[in-house]
Amino acid sequence: xxxxxxxxxxxxxxxxxxxxxxxxxxxxxxxxxxxxxxxxxxxxxxxxxxxxxxxxxxxxxxxxxxxxxxxxxxxxxxxxxxxxxxxxxxxxxxxxxxxxxxxxxxxxxxxxxxxxxxxxxxxxxxxxxxxxxxxxxxxxxxxxxxxxxxxxxxxxxxxxxxxxxxxxxxxxxxxxxxxxxxxxxxxxxxxxxxxxxxxxxxxxxxxxxxxxxxxxxxxxxxxxxxxxxxxxxxxxxxxxxxxxxxxxxxxxxxxxxxxxxxxxxxxxxxxxxxxxxxxxxxxxxxxxxxxxxxxxxxxxxxxxxxxxxxxxxxxxxxxxxxxxxxxxxxxxxxxxxxxxx
Numbered sequence: 001x002x003x004x005x006x007x008x009x010x011x012x013x014x015x016x017x018x019x020x021x022x023x024x025x026x027x028x029x030x031x032x033x034x035x036x037x038x039x040x041x042x043x044x045x046x047x048x049x050x051x052x053x054x055x056x057x058x059x060x061x062x063x064x065x066x067x068x069x070x071x072x073x074x075x076x077x078x079x080x081x082x083x084x085x086x087x088x089x090x091x092x093x094x095x096x097x098x099x100x101x102x103x104x105x106x107x108x109x110x111x112x113x114x115x116x117x118x119x120x121x122x123x124x125x126x127x128x129x130x131x132x133x134x135x136x137x138x139x140x141x142x143x144x145x146x147x148x149x150x151x152x153x154x155x156x157x158x159x160x161x162x163x164x165x166x167x168x169x170x171x172x173x174x175x176x177x178x179x180x181x182x183x184x185x186x187x188x189x190x191x192x193x194x195x196x197x198x199x200x201x202x203x204x205x206x207x208x209x210x211x212x213x214x215x216x217x218x219x220x221x222x223x224x225x226x227x228x229x230x231x232x233x234x235x236x237x238x239x240x241x242x243x244x245x246x247x248x249x250x251x252x253x254x255x256x257x258x259x260x261x262x263x264x265x266x267x268x269x270x271x272x273x274x275x276x277x278x279x280x281x282x283x284x285x286x287x288x289x290x291x292x293x294x295x296x297x298x299x300x301x302x303x304x305x306x307x308x309x310x311x312x313x314x315x316x317x318x319x320x321x322x323x324x325x326x327x328x329x330x331x332x333x334x335x336x337x338x339x340x341x
């Protein structure tokens with residue numbers, strides 16, 4: 001029991017979701033001593049979802065393996081390629097298959113939905129007592145995930161909230177710094193990737209609230225968040241900063257790639273018919289995350305591009321670097337009497 005208590009204390013002691021999944025796999029591995037434990041998540045749009053491995057631990061492994069954070073969706077295995085996992089997604093309890101080894105698959109759920117599976121490969125079938133034990137651990141995991149969602153996600157849209165932004169940004173900034181150093185030393189073995197921050201602002205949103213009321217305004221915000229999820233990749237980080245302001249952190253090969261992603265969102269929003277409101281548009285500004293950047297510094301640069309867009313007709317996407325290169329924006333603080341809402 002003391003070992004179980006230690007694992008539960010460790011499981012609920014983390015706020016980093018990547019570490020949380022690894023801790024879950026390690027706890028089950030240490031308690032059951034199976035051949036292998038893995039945590040797999042469902043990612044991608046409905047109808048084209050894939051399996052993302054969040055943690056995989058063998059009996060003698062010192063550290064867990066996992067798919068890269070920025071892995072391309074198309075490189076991951078399809079859901080239908082693993083029928084046992086698919087069966088586990090559809091039911092409350094574990095699914096067991098027999099072969100050269102015994103594979104037991106538990107559904108992994110949050111308060112809102114089933115998001116993946118825990119897959120345990122063992123020499124013999126797991127006895128009923130240990131099945132109940134794993135089920136109890138997963139319920140604790142589910143409850144703790146719910147607490148994290150409550151503290152880290154916007155209650156209306158379900159997107160990440162502002163207080164989670166800084167930690168994620170510093171991870172990206174550190175990666176940018178590391179790539180810059182390797183490129184300078186000519187030790188970068190792959191084409192360097194770039195990270196970008198984009199700020200998205202709904203045009204004339206105050207008029208929506210004034211004309212239709214705040215309930216309709218909230219519905220616009222909720223529907224926009226859904227358009228964001230369908231317009232960006234599963235690993236892009238989407239935030240609501242408050243009001244009608246949204247932020248995206250993404251990793252791309254170039255500024256042009258990032259611009260295409262933001263333009264896809266802009267076009268999707270313009271084409272969508274919002275109930276009772278009709279057409280709305282968004283103004284988008286973005287900038288590259290540089291080595292040594294601070295969250296506020298990068299945000300202000302992207303926000304500067306948004307202000308320029310709003311001063312020049314709205315419903316556009318602009319990269320601050322392009323505005324600086326053309327002389328249409330400067331590094332000075334933004335100013336002017338622009339009506340922003």
